[in-house]
Amino acid sequence: MKRLASLLIALVLLTSCGPFGTTPPTDQPTDQPTDQPTATTVALAPTLTPRPTATAAPTVAPTAAPTAAPTSEGPTATPRAPLTSAERDELFNDVWQTVNEHYLYPDFNGVDWAQVWSDFEPQVQAAVSDEDFYTVLSAMVEKLNDEHSRFAPPEEAEYEDAVASGTDTYVGIGVLTNPEPGAAFVTLVFPDSPAAEGGIERGDRITAVNGEPFNDTGQIRGPENTSVTLTIETPQAEPRDVTLTRRPVIGKITPSSRRLPNAPDIGYLLIPSLWSDDMHTLVVSELELLRQDAAPLRGVVMDLRSNGGGWRTVLEGILAQFTSGKVGDFFSSGEAYALDIEPGAEFAAYHQLPLVVLVDAGSASYAEVLAGALQFAGATVIGVPSAGNTETIFQYNFDDGSRLWVAQEGFKLPDGTNFEGAGVQPDIVIEDDWTKYSIPNDPTILQAIDTINRKAGN
Numbered sequence: 001m002k003r004l005a006s007l008l009i010a011l012v013l014l015t016s017c018g019p020f021g022t023t024p025p026t027d028q029p030t031d032q033p034t035d036q037p038t039a040t041t042v043a044l045a046p047t048l049t050p051r052p053t054a055t056a057a058p059t060v061a062p063t064a065a066p067t068a069a070p071t072s073e074g075p076t077a078t079p080r081a082p083l084t085s086a087e088r089d090e091l092f093n094d095v096w097q098t099v100n101e102h103y104l105y106p107d108f109n110g111v112d113w114a115q116v117w118s119d120f121e122p123q124v125q126a127a128v129s130d131e132d133f134y135t136v137l138s139a140m141v142e143k144l145n146d147e148h149s150r151f152a153p154p155e156e157a158e159y160e161d162a163v164a165s166g167t168d169t170y171v172g173i174g175v176l177t178n179p180e181p182g183a184a185f186v187t188l189v190f191p192d193s194p195a196a197e198g199g200i201e202r203g204d205r206i207t208a209v210n211g212e213p214f215n216d217t218g219q220i221r222g223p224e225n226t227s228v229t230l231t232i233e234t235p236q237a238e239p240r241d242v243t244l245t246r247r248p249v250i251g252k253i254t255p256s257s258r259r260l261p262n263a264p265d266i267g268y269l270l271i272p273s274l275w276s277d278d279m280h281t282l283v284v285s286e287l288e289l290l291r292q293d294a295a296p297l298r299g300v301v302m303d304l305r306s307n308g309g310g311w312r313t314v315l316e317g318i319l320a321q322f323t324s325g326k327v328g329d330f331f332s333s334g335e336a337y338a339l340d341i342e343p344g345a346e347f348a349a350y351h352q353l354p355l356v357v358l359v360d361a362g363s364a365s366y367a368e369v370l371a372g373a374l375q376f377a378g379a380t381v382i383g384v385p386s387a388g389n390t391e392t393i394f395q396y397n398f399d400d401g402s403r404l405w406v407a408q409e410g411f412k413l414p415d416g417t418n419f420e421g422a423g424v425q426p427d428i429v430i431e432d433d434w435t436k437y438s439i440p441n442d443p444t445i446l447q448a449i450d451t452i453n454r455k456a457g458n
Contacts (some may be wrong), residue, residue, distance in 0.1 A: 080130075080154055083400060088133050092124045095137055095151060095404050098396050099144070104407045106333055109144050116143050134402065146407050148365070148391045154401030164277050164311070168251030171224045173244045175200065176253070176272075178306070178362075183207045183214055183233070185435060187306055188272045190251055194244040202270070203435060205233045222246050235438050255279065257286035262440050263449045265298040271318070274310025274366050280317025287321055287346040299354035299452030301445060302374075305383065305434060309365020312392070318370060320344030322351055323377040328369070330392060330409045339373075339411075354455035355379040356448040359386045359424055360434065366390075369411050372424045376413050380451050381426045382444055383434075388423035 083091070096117050103113075120140045127133035134153040141151040152160060162168035174193020177184035183205040189195045208231035209219040222228060229243045253276040257269045267290040271283060291297055319327060321344045329336045343351070357371045357379050364387035375381045392409035412418045428451065432443040439445060 080401060083130050083133065087400065088124060088127070088130075091398060091400060091402070092121070092133075092137065094398065095141065096120075098404055099141065099149070099406055102394065102406050102408050103144070103149075104332060104391055104409060105146075109146050111143050111145070116140060137402075141404065144407070146391060147387075147389045148393045148405065148407045150405050152403040152405070157397070157401055157403035160403070163251060163253065164275055166250065166252040166276055166278070169248055170251065171222075171246050172249050173198075173200075173220060173228065173230075173246060174249040174251075175206075175220075176251075177206070177217060179216070180205070184217060184220075188253060190249055191254060193249045194247060198242045198244050200230075200232060200242065201234070202272070203235055203438070207231045207233050207239065224248065235436050236441060237438075252276070253279070255283050255286050257290050259290070259293055259295070260301070260439070260445070260449065263452075264293075265295050266449060266452055267297055267300045268303065268439070268445070269300055270303045271307060271367075273307055274314040274318075274370070275308070277311055277314070279310065279314045280320075283318050284321060284345050287350060291349055297353065298456045299356070300350065301356045301358065301448045301452070302379075303358045304363045304367045304371055305358050305360040306362035307364070307367035308362065309367045312366065315366040315370055316341060317344065319373055321346040322355060322374055322379070324351070326414060327373040327376065328411055328413045330411055332409050354452045356451050357381045358434075358444055358448065359383040359426065361385070361387055361423075363387060363424070364389050368419050368424050372413060372417070372419055375424065375427070376415070376417075380428065380448075380455075381424060382428045382430055382447055382451065383426050384429060384431055385423035385425055386419070388419060388421045390419045 096113075099108075100113060103109075120136060123136045123139075124133060127136055131153075134151070137151045138153070141149055159168065172194075174190035174195045175184075175186050176188040176190075178187055179185075186195075186200060186202055186204045186206065188202055189200055206220070207214055210229050211231075212219065220228060220230070224247055225245060227243055227245050229241055231239055232242050233239045253273050255269065255271045257267060260266050260268050267287075269283070269286055269290070271279065273279065276282070290300070316339070319341045324341050324343045324347065326338050326340050328339050330339060331337075355374060355378075357374050359368070359371050359381055360383050363371060363383075368386045368388070368390050371379075371381055371386065390411050391407035392411065393405040394408045396404040396406065398404070410418060410420055428447055430444045430447055434442050434444050437443065
């Protein structure tokens with residue numbers, strides 16, 4: 001089962017490294033091999049290449065993405081033909097061999113990767129369905145325990161692509177949520193959705209559905225043109241019931257901005273994810289809007305809390321509005337290359353303004369690189385330490401529609417600081433739970449306002 005070139009490669013051509021060319025892995029025979037595989041690591045140097053086309057040899061898209069795509073109410077997976085026994089064997093060996101050749105850590109993060117093959121091969125043979133088989137592959141990759149590398153079954157890979165491209169269309173109310181005990185915390189409301197029209201906002205909690213306590217997002221789902229009544233709790237406000245009618249929703253993840261109501265000369269920029277492949281372009285549009293207010297802009301608060309990361313092109317595009325030059329180095333086992341940033345369209349307007357970046361334990365991956373690089377360039381970071389999970393993962397697509405993400409690169413600042421395992425350390429620590437407050441009363445934002453006022457000389 002040969003890997004196919006990533007459909008998302010074009011996104012990477014804007015990066016400093018470009019796509020990586022690799023040679024196909026050695027395929028194990030479809031029956032049980034005579035010899036156990038031997039774990040070795042091959043480090044490949046990044047090269048610039050022209051726009052790639054699909055070839056038999058895999059082409060890798062360098063990305064850093066959330067541990068999983070954000071959770072919404074849908075969509076429905078595309079039906080697929082069952083895999084044959086030979087196809088399962090070949091995919092199992094391809095997944096194992098891809099990790100074997102390209103993993104960032106020579107010691108496989110303390111895992112005996114050859115033994116993992118021996119442990120999981122009998123489970124592959126015993127799988128009674130494709131679902132069971134994909135579960136085995138997922139469990140095998142999870143053995144690396146790096147919180148980044150993962151195997152995505154076809155339906156999950158399809159959903160990732162839809163979310164990244166903003167074409168995730170499904171029937172629902174239009175929210176992304178994080179599960180909490182007894183509630184769903186709303187991290188994003190899609191534009192022009194029933195939820196947006198019903199006044200639901202980021203930071204709200206869904207605590208009941210049709211009068212029943214909330215258990216999972218399945219309670220929110222339902223057929224088109226049917227209604228659902230949600231009990232909504234907004235921080236520092238009384239609970240309220242909102243009745244919405246389900247309809248087709250485009251799951252487009254977007255940033256948002258506003259002038260802060262208690263500091264109208266300070267802009268607030270929320271970047272909920274770097275996963276959408278045009279997020280950097282949308283951020284530039286929001287920065288333009290912030291400047292159009294009559295009051296001169298004296299500073300910006302960039303909110304990266306609960307941002308799980310995303311694409312390198314998005315990282316670079318946002319950095320380019322606030323800083324330029326070398327901001328750090330990507331490295332693999334034996335190779336390193338600089339992340340150089342060219343000034344973006346809004347650089348002249350924003351690179352000298354006081355900037356505060358908000359992070360929390362949910363800020364991960366390239367959101368951490370974004371925060372840390374801006375901090376190195378002079379921004380003030382406020383909140384609590386970020387997740388400390390900053391490996392760059394590379395995307396390998398297989399012809400059954402499944403996908404493997406492999407941690408292949410690390411990142412460090414020009415001074416050598418590596419956020420992996422440590423996170424971005426705030427300049428000012430605010431431990432209050434921001435999800436319990438409205439924006440005007442959020443202690444972290446209040447501290448950000450005070451910081452900008454001091455930097456601006458007020």
